[in-house]
Amino acid sequence: MLLDASATGGALSTMRITLGEGADGAVPHTHTTASEMFYVLDGTVQVLAGEEVLTLEQGDVAVVPPDVAHAFAAAPGHEADLLIVITPGVERFEYFRLLARLKAGEATLEELLESQELYDNHFLDSPEWRKARS
Template identity: 50%
Template sequence: MRPHETEQVGLAHGGAFRLLADASATGGTLGANVLALAEGADGAAPHHHSRSAELFYVLGGTAEFFLNGTLTSLEQGGLVVVPPGMPHAFGAAPGVRAELLVVLVPGVDRFDYFRALGRIAQGLDSFDSLLPLQERFDVHFLDPSAWRSARRG
């Protein structure tokens, strides 16, 4: 994949997904994207994946990860692997941008999910539109209250 061949999906406050490889392009082996987050922006509210593990590599900035109820910060070069079934959430640390390489193994075709998140960020759709699609995208949403509380400090 050459950089000019990737699709960009804009998010709030200048953040964006760069879609690298969907599962259908890798024989189901993996899915990959790069996620740029604005200062302090949430990347994903609490959720889990029942069929896949998710790897996060911090390319730049500092990211916060809420892993099974524990908040952890990682700077550039940090790595997190989330096994199937583990509740997790993530975002850029307060006052800092973050850029993450995200790999889902085995892959699930999720580019349409990221496009939907872009529409939600632009106010063109609501988060509730994703609720019926949780199984399709293997993104199972959880109560966000503990994540929000941990982020507020």
């Protein structure tokens, strides 16, 4: 995380994410109130935007509006470095701490699912994403 909503007066949240070769970033989800922008600093990224899977390379940008399914990952065989901006801002620090606790076995999937409304991060299934990532 670079800036959370509390640091920007609610205007935006921004993070820089580095992904290893072919690594998953975020599973398909929506935000009910926020748009999400993906700017590729380096490498190649796959981004789900609705029912379309985009391949973005260095310098490319995509914006996904509220209520549109999206996900992201490094493209197969590629690493990726990207800047993500969510606007208006959402408190994400605690969300990422929850994900870390889940990975460490200190939180449950149920806790994550119960937090969807709190963090405006609503998980869903995407056949298009599953196909692109298989």
